Amino acid sequence: MSDTWSAFEARMNELSDLGGVMGLLGWDEQTMCPPGGRGARAHHGATIATIAHQRVVDPAYGEAIEAAGSLPDLTVAQHAMVREARRSRDKATKLPESFVRAMAEQRSATNQAWEHARATKSFADYEPALKKLMRLKVEEADHLKGDGTRYDALLDDFEPGMRLERLQPLLESLRDRLVPFAQRVLDAPQPDTSVLSQGFATEDQYAFSLRVLSDLGFDFEHGRQDLSTHPFTGGTAPSDVRLTTRVWEDWLPACLYATVHECGHGMYEQGHAPELWRTSVCGAPSLGLHESQSRFYENVIGRSLPFWEHYLPVAREFVPGKLDGVDAEAMVRAVCAVGRTPIRVESDEVTYNLHILLRFELEVELIEERVAVADLPEAWNARMEQYIGYTPKDDLEGVMQDVHWSEGLFGYFPTYTLGNLYSAAIREAMARDLSIDDHVRAGEFAPILGWLRDKVHAVGAVPLGEQLMIDVTGKPLQIDSFMNYLETKYNALYNL
Amino acid sequence: MSDTWSAFEARMNELSDLGGVMGLLGWDEQTMCPPGGRGARAHHGATIATIAHQRVVDPAYGEAIEAAGSLPDLTVAQHAMVREARRSRDKATKLPESFVRAMAEQRSATNQAWEHARATKSFADYEPALKKLMRLKVEEADHLKGDGTRYDALLDDFEPGMRLERLQPLLESLRDRLVPFAQRVLDAPQPDTSVLSQGFATEDQYAFSLRVLSDLGFDFEHGRQDLSTHPFTGGTAPSDVRLTTRVWEDWLPACLYATVHECGHGMYEQGHAPELWRTSVCGAPSLGLHESQSRFYENVIGRSLPFWEHYLPVAREFVPGKLDGVDAEAMVRAVCAVGRTPIRVESDEVTYNLHILLRFELEVELIEERVAVADLPEAWNARMEQYIGYTPKDDLEGVMQDVHWSEGLFGYFPTYTLGNLYSAAIREAMARDLSIDDHVRAGEFAPILGWLRDKVHAVGAVPLGEQLMIDVTGKPLQIDSFMNYLETKYNALYNL
Numbered sequence: 001m002s003d004t005w006s007a008f009e010a011r012m013n014e015l016s017d018l019g020g021v022m023g024l025l026g027w028d029e030q031t032m033c034p035p036g037g038r039g040a041r042a043h044h045g046a047t048i049a050t051i052a053h054q055r056v057v058d059p060a061y062g063e064a065i066e067a068a069g070s071l072p073d074l075t076v077a078q079h080a081m082v083r084e085a086r087r088s089r090d091k092a093t094k095l096p097e098s099f100v101r102a103m104a105e106q107r108s109a110t111n112q113a114w115e116h117a118r119a120t121k122s123f124a125d126y127e128p129a130l131k132k133l134m135r136l137k138v139e140e141a142d143h144l145k146g147d148g149t150r151y152d153a154l155l156d157d158f159e160p161g162m163r164l165e166r167l168q169p170l171l172e173s174l175r176d177r178l179v180p181f182a183q184r185v186l187d188a189p190q191p192d193t194s195v196l197s198q199g200f201a202t203e204d205q206y207a208f209s210l211r212v213l214s215d216l217g218f219d220f221e222h223g224r225q226d227l228s229t230h231p232f233t234g235g236t237a238p239s240d241v242r243l244t245t246r247v248w249e250d251w252l253p254a255c256l257y258a259t260v261h262e263c264g265h266g267m268y269e270q271g272h273a274p275e276l277w278r279t280s281v282c283g284a285p286s287l288g289l290h291e292s293q294s295r296f297y298e299n300v301i302g303r304s305l306p307f308w309e310h311y312l313p314v315a316r317e318f319v320p321g322k323l324d325g326v327d328a329e330a331m332v333r334a335v336c337a338v339g340r341t342p343i344r345v346e347s348d349e350v351t352y353n354l355h356i357l358l359r360f361e362l363e364v365e366l367i368e369e370r371v372a373v374a375d376l377p378e379a380w381n382a383r384m385e386q387y388i389g390y391t392p393k394d395d396l397e398g399v400m401q402d403v404h405w406s407e408g409l410f411g412y413f414p415t416y417t418l419g420n421l422y423s424a425a426i427r428e429a430m431a432r433d434l435s436i437d438d439h440v441r442a443g444e445f446a447p448i449l450g451w452l453r454d455k456v457h458a459v460g461a462v463p464l465g466e467q468l469m470i471d472v473t474g475k476p477l478q479i480d481s482f483m484n485y486l487e488t489k490y491n492a493l494y495n496l
Numbered sequence: 497m498s499d500t501w502s503a504f505e506a507r508m509n510e511l512s513d514l515g516g517v518m519g520l521l522g523w524d525e526q527t528m529c530p531p532g533g534r535g536a537r538a539h540h541g542a543t544i545a546t547i548a549h550q551r552v553v554d555p556a557y558g559e560a561i562e563a564a565g566s567l568p569d570l571t572v573a574q575h576a577m578v579r580e581a582r583r584s585r586d587k588a589t590k591l592p593e594s595f596v597r598a599m600a601e602q603r604s605a606t607n608q609a610w611e612h613a614r615a616t617k618s619f620a621d622y623e624p625a626l627k628k629l630m631r632l633k634v635e636e637a638d639h640l641k642g643d644g645t646r647y648d649a650l651l652d653d654f655e656p657g658m659r660l661e662r663l664q665p666l667l668e669s670l671r672d673r674l675v676p677f678a679q680r681v682l683d684a685p686q687p688d689t690s691v692l693s694q695g696f697a698t699e700d701q702y703a704f705s706l707r708v709l710s711d712l713g714f715d716f717e718h719g720r721q722d723l724s725t726h727p728f729t730g731g732t733a734p735s736d737v738r739l740t741t742r743v744w745e746d747w748l749p750a751c752l753y754a755t756v757h758e759c760g761h762g763m764y765e766q767g768h769a770p771e772l773w774r775t776s777v778c779g780a781p782s783l784g785l786h787e788s789q790s791r792f793y794e795n796v797i798g799r800s801l802p803f804w805e806h807y808l809p810v811a812r813e814f815v816p817g818k819l820d821g822v823d824a825e826a827m828v829r830a831v832c833a834v835g836r837t838p839i840r841v842e843s844d845e846v847t848y849n850l851h852i853l854l855r856f857e858l859e860v861e862l863i864e865e866r867v868a869v870a871d872l873p874e875a876w877n878a879r880m881e882q883y884i885g886y887t888p889k890d891d892l893e894g895v896m897q898d899v900h901w902s903e904g905l906f907g908y909f910p911t912y913t914l915g916n917l918y919s920a921a922i923r924e925a926m927a928r929d930l931s932i933d934d935h936v937r938a939g940e941f942a943p944i945l946g947w948l949r950d951k952v953h954a955v956g957a958v959p960l961g962e963q964l965m966i967d968v969t970g971k972p973l974q975i976d977s978f979m980n981y982l983e984t985k986y987n988a989l990y991n992l
Contacts, residue, residue: 037736
């Protein structure tokens with residue numbers, strides 16, 4: 001047994017190391033790499049990705065996986081390692097090399113067309129490239145789908161184990177309950193947010209963000225924070241997790257909530273049990289689960305009255321004189337303000353999922369070839385009107401706002417909403433064991449992190465996403481926890 | 497032809513990319529990596545090094561090299577690419593894998609013993625490990641030496657093409673001329689250096705170093721500078737070169753000259769012609785040549801009167817009030833002060849090579865088994881007394897000061913002196929075309945860099961080291977350029 005397992009383990013370790021190296025290449029490119037070094041960096045990334053792909057499709061790796069999988073007395077974690085290794089290898093071997101190359105080229109072409117079309121503000125300049133890409137995505141899904149649907153095949157890259165037949169009714173029920181609630185909140189009188197845009201020095205905001213990171217429990221012995229244009233969580237291993245944030249001098253929440261959001265991702269990665277390190281299950285079961293941790297910290301913790309009851313006096317030390325005229329209630333109302341806005345990444349906690357739902361519905365229709373690429377702008381705008389009550393002025397405010405589809409990312413958007421659903425379900429379960437609000441109000445974040453470590457972070461990707469939900473909350477994924485959380489919170493904030 | 501060459505080129509490119517990736521891993525470890533991430537980093541580095549080694553020893557690579565080498569009409573650069581690829585592959589295939597592993601383990605053990613022995617100040621705690629390491633180095637040299645000597649085999653890692661029968665008489669003649677000259681300078685009245693240790697704020701020194709870097713011609717579009725404990729030049733490619741420096745608040749030269757030194761290395765790497773990028777000759781022909789560029793900028797340019805005539809007013813802006821009481825002559829005398837000091841890395845331009853010569857002589861005797869490891873401290877101290885006139889108080893001041901031997905680096909030390917010899921020969925050749933002093937005094941560094949780019953940097957490792965010397969200076973490597981430079985400079989500085 002030991003030799004068979006070791007042979008499999010050595011290959012898993014090597015792939016994990018290559019993943020760590022790619023993590024460093026990517027982090028460095030966004031934070032440290034001099035501008036003229038990007039060309040060389042592309043070569044380095046491609047070389048490592050090619051080597052990793054060769055290692056994955058190597059038939060000897062397939063044999064090592066199956067030999068390990070047929071060993072008696074595997075632990076639950078070992079079974080999961082075999083399952084995940086097999087899943088990603090199957091995927092890699094199912095796509096012909098010529099297809100992979102064609103897709104990479106088309107992604108790049110579509111990206112360029114997207115950038116060009118954003119400059120000319122003309123969907124017509126984007127449409128042909130997106131059409132070609134969609135044709136390839138259909139082909140990819142047909143290669144991969146097995147006995148599932150095309151959309152299942154795409155979802156599986158991001159939310160393994162999730163199926164359209166499970167997801168679609170869930171998100172439809174969310175839409176049916178969320179749309180009318182959102183209308184009520186949007187129609188209510190809106191709070192004053194001017195306190196957030198007074199102008200705050202970059203170094204003051206950054207210092208405050210480091211203080212909050214440290215309070216929440218991010219481990220600087222095994223991680224760091226830097227600046228980048230778009231905040232992200234990267235790094236090379238659970239012992240080396242790297243967050244980035246950004247600072248907007250005229251909008252206080254930009255830096256703070258980017259940091260708190262990435263902190264949720266980062267503490268998740270730092271929390272995987274050491275026995276999972278360098279294996280195929282050292283990570284989240286799904287992007288949705290990963291997002292649950294960032295959303296939990298950003299929205300559940302960070303956009304709460306107890307958070308500002310604790311942090312308003314602290315923030316005043318970092319931005320002296322600026323926050324003297326407000327109280328915690330005014331702060332939380334300001335950072336939770338909602339609006340009929342066209343851009344997803346600038347939207348609020350109430351409308352956010354509506355932005356996602358319209359994308360989900362459109363991409364299902366696209367992959368099932370029930371809507372034509374040419375008809376996307378109209379279909380997009382109609383749903384924006386229907387769900388949020390806003391009509392985009394142009395396609396920059398509409399279908400051309402996100403880069404995801406140009407990158408070939410279909411089946412990705414729903415993970416954001418799944419993250420919100422997971423985070424609310426986790427909050428409900430946590431509240432049975434802890435007085436979350438009391439801890440936050442007292443600035444005691446260790447019990448909260450300890451609970452998440454124990455129940456969510458440590459197990460990594462040993463369970464699939466929905467199984468983890470059942471383990472943690474006692475029931476499958478559902479929308480009630482989220483809608484109850486949202487309704488209670490915003491009814492109070494807006495005195496509805 | 498084209499397919500054969502392309503097959504070879506693709507493998508060269510891949511190896512170059514892996515080298516670039518290792519460059520990033522190493523740079524990051526010294527500058528950015530959180531302390532707790534070092535363990536994971538060791539795995540990443542080992543995995544990439546193993547993959548690179550597998551690629552190098554792959555028989556198909558050997559065939560690709562030979563097929564490319566037998567193509568008709570190769571350019572000079574292509575011939576050199578084949579030569580260098582073959583040289584490093586031959587070396588990699590000559591050492592049995594069991595030997596490579598034993599050597600890696602013994603290096604690590606010797607390093608630990610060295611650190612322990614430095615703590616206990618006892619050579620006896622170091623001796624057994626160094627003895628074992630020496631036995632392995634002898635074995636390595638015997639594997640590699642072919643028709644040369646053992647020392648030739650070790651030298652070839654750092655100074656390809658150099659042979660002991662050429663190097664030994666050269667360094668003996670240097671010693672015979674340098675020892676009496678050094679005594680005269682050391683016996684002369686020493687200048688006042690107190691101006692350099694007044695206490696200078698870290699941020700002021702760092703800002704000044706960036707100004708000088710930029711003036712000298714370091715390209716920040718394709719490079720950057722950061723801080724690390726030990727300054728070094730790293731990076732991933734000629735388009736992404738990364739220097740580090742350090743700041744000592746109580747010693748102004750520490751930061752400035754570390755920066756100027758690394759700048760010489762860095763501009764060399766930035767200057768390789770684009771047609772050499774991602775090939776086996778994208779680098780210096782030897783460590784000595786690489787060091788020639790750092791020494792040229794640090795000593796020839798940086799420790800000169802014209803340099804301080806230009807930079808004293810500039811430096812006064814960065815450290816206001818501190819340098820008002822001195823003139824350029826006093827500054828250059830202070831930064832060129834010599835002394836009978838035991839530690840190589842703290843020594844001066846006059847005695848530096850004597851520190852190297854004693855190491856060179858001892859390592860030749862060690863590898864030829866003419867001196868026993870047990871007798872090293874005594875042999876070291878005797879030569880220190882003879883060459884520099886200082887008797888080390890203990891082995892920390894003596895044989896245990898450098899980490900090199902513990903790392904298995906034999907044949908490395910002479911490259912420092914070769915760097916000095918090369919730099920002086922280059923200076924002499926440059927002086928035929930340019931008024932170096934006038935340019936430096938005027939702060940015009942572009943003509944100097946342009947000359948080096950053209951003659952030295954662009955050609956990379958297409959010529960071997962000594963051939964490059966002949967191309968650039970019209971004659972083989974010799975000691976006269978260096979000794980003439982040193983005697984003229986220090987006779988003037990010390991009024992001898």
